[in-house]
Amino acid sequence: MRYGYWTPIYGGFLRNVGDEGMPATFDYVKKVSQTADRLGYDLTLVPELYLNDRKGVTAPSLEAWELAAAIAAVTEHVEIMVAVRPGFHLPAVLAKRAATLDDISHGRLALNVVSAWWAQEAKQYGGIFGVHDERYARTEEWVDVVTGLWRETPFSYDGSFYTVEDAILEPKPQRRPPIWAGGESEGGKASIATFADAYVMHGGTVEEVGGKIAEMARRREAIGKDPFVETGMAAYVIVRDTEREARAELERITTVPVEGAGASYASYREFVQHSQLERSVSLQEYSVGTRGLRPGLVGTAEQVAEKLLAYEEAGLGLVLLQSSPLDSELERIAEQVFPLVGRTARLPALV
Incomplete structure (x- = not known):
């Protein structure tokens, strides 16, 4: 299994803790990125x-x-999976930007295509925000245009949402960037099975994640597509010398203050309203986002490693870690957990 991490664009990951010592600056992101590159982490999600x-x-x-x-520009090995919302980007322009970023990274680029859920953000920034299933229909065409431009010159496309006429994109990416996507609604999963190369999930139990991997494999087989090249899951990790210390840290970060539905929870109701979730999310779970606490990666290094190996046995190919503060916790995880899971680094190949 590969080990990746979330780049902390927000100044941290915790809604109940104000200052995590993780400022929303490139200086801090550079520190994290070079630390992860040195320690042998495989991938970062931006x-x-x-x-x-x-x-x-x-x-x-x-x-x-x-x-x-x-x-x-400041790393050498870590794969860079950058998220992109089709409603905020013209596909031909994004294809060009991605090809340039692929050149800068020497073929280390991947895309996480997100059909979006935050109406307030779209209103403020002029993004396109349609009804749920329409967002996935737009995404399918958007991916067709992006990958078509990476593949053919000139490229033309005439769809319901996008039209491209004899567009030229050079240079092409060195490695065709894999397309990752995640979703839980019936419409979302059906759509993702058609256009994505890899499937990414919110955190879940081993049984839940194994079930999703099997379900998406069946969906791919039913439409005559090869299995996903990889599956991934988000997870928040707390490793301490004793289980008691780890549980104390979990209690600290998940204790929602009396004003807990305040500024840091402003998006909670909108996320629930505009997402067709398989499982409800409590305010406590939402304190770290992406259902990252549900995998239960909390305890000693041995306990966390045992859980990670169970996910690997269930077919998971990539775990995307969150932890706080990220730079020192990546050091701790690499030092204490990596030797127990026998992790190896590789870039998945696309046929």
């Missing part, structure tokens, strides 16, 4: 949000694509 989803909409946050290019 989220794309124009408003701060973790600390409140008025708090600072960084833009994904400029940040991804900067990360590519």
Whole structure:
């Protein structure tokens, strides 16, 4: 199994803790990126949000694509999975930007295509935000255009949402960037099975994640497509010398204050309203986002490693870690957990 991490564009990951010692600056992201590169982490996910989803909409946050290019320039090995919302980007322009970023990174680029859920953000920044299933229909065409431009010159396309006429994109990416996507609704999963190369999930139990992997494999087989090249899951990790210490840290970060539905929780109701989730999310779970606490990666290094190996046995190919503060916790995880899971680094090949 590969081990990746979320780039902290928000100044941290915790909604209940104000200052995590993780400022929303490139200086801190550079420190994290070079630490992860040195320690042998395989991949980073750079989220794309124009408003701060973790600390409140008025708090600072960084833009994904400029940040991804900067990360590519200061690292050598880590794969860069940058998120992109079709409603905010013309597909032909994005295909060109991605090809340039692929060149900067020497073929280390991947895309996480997100059909979006935050109506307030789209209103503020002029993004396209349709009804749920329409967002996935737009995404399918958007991916067709992007991958078509990476593949053919000249490229033309005539769809319901996008039209391209004899477009030229050179140079092509060195390695065709894999397309990752995640979703839980019936329409979302059906759509993702058609256009994505890899499937990414919110955190879940071993049984839940194994079931999703099997379900998406069946969906791919039913439409005559090869299995996904990889599956991934988000997870928040707390490793301490004793289980008691780890549980105390979990209690600290998940204790929602009396004013807990305040600025850092402003997006909670909108996320639930505009997402067709398989399982409800409590305010306590939402304190770290992406259902990262549900995998239960909390305890000693031995306990966390045992859980990670169970996910690997269930077929998971990539775990995307969050932890706080990220730079020192990546050091701790690499030092204490990596030797127990026998991890290896590789870039998945696309046929």
